[in-house]
Amino acid sequence: MERKAAxxxxxxxxxxxxxxxxxxxxxxxxxxxxxxxxxxxFVEITExxxxxxxxxxxxxxxxxxLDEDNYRIVGRRYKNEYALGDAIEVVVEKVxxxxxxxxxxxxxxxx
Numbered sequence: 001m002e003r004k005a006a007x008x009x010x011x012x013x014x015x016x017x018x019x020x021x022x023x024x025x026x027x028x029x030x031x032x033x034x035x036x037x038x039x040x041x042f043v044e045i046t047e048x049x050x051x052x053x054x055x056x057x058x059x060x061x062x063x064x065x066l067d068e069d070n071y072r073i074v075g076r077r078y079k080n081e082y083a084l085g086d087a088i089e090v091v092v093e094k095v096x097x098x099x100x101x102x103x104x105x106x107x108x109x110x111x
């Protein structure tokens with residue numbers, strides 16, 4: 001019973017976090033890389049504690065691969081690295097209430 005209550009609480013928090021982000025599409029935020037996987041980078045937006053995903057296939061500046069041993073992704077060509085715990089600037093690309101998911105993208109550095 002307690003486990004069900006805890007799960008329901010987490011789901012309701014996630015729902016409200018995603019709902020809050022619905023009108024933030026296109027806005028830039030500072031976040032922290034909270035997870036690294038073969039699919040991409042999970043980023044927790046510092047201001048609202050809401051987590052989203054930067055899909056690897058959306059990172060067009062290089063071809064990135066997962067370095068599981070060091071909890072990071074590394075670009076094959078330019079050797080850019082994104083590691084667990086790094087601060088990162090992101091833009092909210094898409095918010096999906098049904099899936100309770102948010103897609104992000106990395107803010108490109110201006111040269």
